[in-house]
Amino acid sequence: MGHTANEDDSLAVKAPPLPSPLRHSKFTTQKMRILVTGGAGFIGSHLVDRLMETGANEVIVADNFFSGTKDNLRRWIGHPNFELIRHDVTEPLLVEVDQIYHLACPASPIFYKYNPVKTIKTNVMGTLNMLGLAKRVGARILLTSTSEVYGDPLEHPQKEEYWGNVNPIGVRSCYDEGKRVAETLMFDYHRQHGIEIRIARIFNTYGPRMNIDDGRVVSNFIAQALRGEQMTVQAPGTQTRSFCYVSDMVEGLIRLMGSDVTGPINLGNPASTCEFTMLELAEAVKELIEPSASWKLVENTPDDPRKRKPDITKAESILKWEPKVSLRDGLPLMAADFFERLGVSKK
Numbered sequence: 001m002g003h004t005a006n007e008d009d010s011l012a013v014k015a016p017p018l019p020s021p022l023r024h025s026k027f028t029t030q031k032m033r034i035l036v037t038g039g040a041g042f043i044g045s046h047l048v049d050r051l052m053e054t055g056a057n058e059v060i061v062a063d064n065f066f067s068g069t070k071d072n073l074r075r076w077i078g079h080p081n082f083e084l085i086r087h088d089v090t091e092p093l094l095v096e097v098d099q100i101y102h103l104a105c106p107a108s109p110i111f112y113k114y115n116p117v118k119t120i121k122t123n124v125m126g127t128l129n130m131l132g133l134a135k136r137v138g139a140r141i142l143l144t145s146t147s148e149v150y151g152d153p154l155e156h157p158q159k160e161e162y163w164g165n166v167n168p169i170g171v172r173s174c175y176d177e178g179k180r181v182a183e184t185l186m187f188d189y190h191r192q193h194g195i196e197i198r199i200a201r202i203f204n205t206y207g208p209r210m211n212i213d214d215g216r217v218v219s220n221f222i223a224q225a226l227r228g229e230q231m232t233v234q235a236p237g238t239q240t241r242s243f244c245y246v247s248d249m250v251e252g253l254i255r256l257m258g259s260d261v262t263g264p265i266n267l268g269n270p271a272s273t274c275e276f277t278m279l280e281l282a283e284a285v286k287e288l289i290e291p292s293a294s295w296k297l298v299e300n301t302p303d304d305p306r307k308r309k310p311d312i313t314k315a316e317s318i319l320k321w322e323p324k325v326s327l328r329d330g331l332p333l334m335a336a337d338f339f340e341r342l343g344v345s346k347k
């Protein structure tokens with residue numbers, strides 16, 4: 001026969017305890033426990049390196065390996081402060097953590113357009129699940145949003161106050177509208193439930209470990225040049241992007257997480273040495289990496305933004321952050337990694 005609450009108060013239904021009371025104990029020196037979703041990807045794995053290298057953190061990566069790979073994390077696998085979970089963020093995740101860097105989402109246009117329904121599910125359900133987790137454990141959560149929330153911008157450079165020019169029904173919408181909803185969810189959880197949120201709007205970032213067949217322009221041009229293929233400049237070639245090196249980006253993300261502002265905050269490199277047309281980028285790859293390389297003009301895809309450059313006044317003043325690596329310095333660093341992975345010897 002079962003007990004009732006009246007018979008035995010110890011079995012009465014109680015409010016759930018605060019998770020991990022040990023974490024607030026003054027008798028233990030706990031490391032900060034940090035979840036990085038999408039940590040097996042390009043930016044995520046560099047972020048994991050920085051978080052692990054301090055020795056002050058335990059890091060849990062949750063990734064479904066759609067575009068990321070275990071190889072990016074091989075130096076940490078087996079480390080006592082590191083755990084890797086194969087997990088899709090569209091499903092709930094139960095872990096006890098202090099901070100969440102929520103990066104999980106396909107980011108290259110060819111990857112995010114491959115299964116647009118899954119992309120929007122990842123942005124909406126994935127972000128809801130991570131916010132639910134943040135609420136349950138009282139964690140601070142940072143979303144890696146994107147410059148794509150500005151769409152094909154009618155203002156240049158783009159400030160955080162700009163609401164954007166986005167096609168809600170186009171082939172890019174699964175990603176840019178998905179990220180816009182993710183930002184909305186972040187702010188609604190913040191206002192309604194008091195969750196500590198941080199939103200970074202990341203502009204085009206490049207560097208070592210980008211998937212060789214990622215499809216984004218810098219990795220495409222370098223891989224094509226090294227494989228002896230023509231670089232595919234999508235028409236008209238005069239569209240611009242402002243390219244930020246990955247170590248600068250990771251520094252910005254860590255500073256934002258440690259700050260007391262919600263954002264959104266633009267992170268990217270607006271320097272005149274970093275805003276390039278695609279034709280200029282092809283010429284730079286030819287000059288700096290493979291002098292025999294050539295390019296051809298190919299058809300573009302719909303809704304490609306014609307120009308993009310961040311206004312980073314807020315990041316500079318609030319986070320005391322500014323990017324340091326110019327495109328001309330960053331391209332050879334990325335190419336060195338591609339030489340190694342493609343098994344081609346540097347001339």
Ligand SMILES: NC(=O)c1ccc[n+]([C@@H]2O[C@H](COP(=O)([O-])OP(=O)(O)OC[C@H]3O[C@@H](n4cnc5c(N)ncnc54)[C@H](O)[C@@H]3O)[C@@H](O)[C@H]2O)c1
Binds near residue numbers: 062063106126206
């Ligand atoms: N690199 C950029 O230029 C850039 C610009 C703006 C925003 N961002 C954002 O930064 C984040 C990381 O981008 P990246 O460039 O490193 O791309 P990436 O493709 O290398 O990394 C994304 C990671 O998320 C994982 N992932 C995707 N869907 C998932 C799911 N449903 N569940 C669990 N894991 C999933 C992938 O396997 C991969 O490891 C993304 O949120 C992206 O939107 C990147």
Ligand SMILES: O=c1ccn([C@@H]2O[C@H](COP(=O)(O)OP(=O)(O)O[C@H]3OC[C@@H](O)[C@H](O)[C@H]3O)[C@@H](O)[C@H]2O)c(=O)[nH]1
Binds near residue numbers: 108147205217239241
């Ligand atoms: O082979 C290529 C690939 C791309 N491009 C051009 O290069 C420019 C940049 O394209 P990418 O695919 O690298 O990236 P996009 O700027 O379009 O989108 C990116 O923006 C920011 C992030 O959120 C994402 O990482 C991604 O969506 C576009 O104008 C595109 O037309 C080429 O000329 N040739």
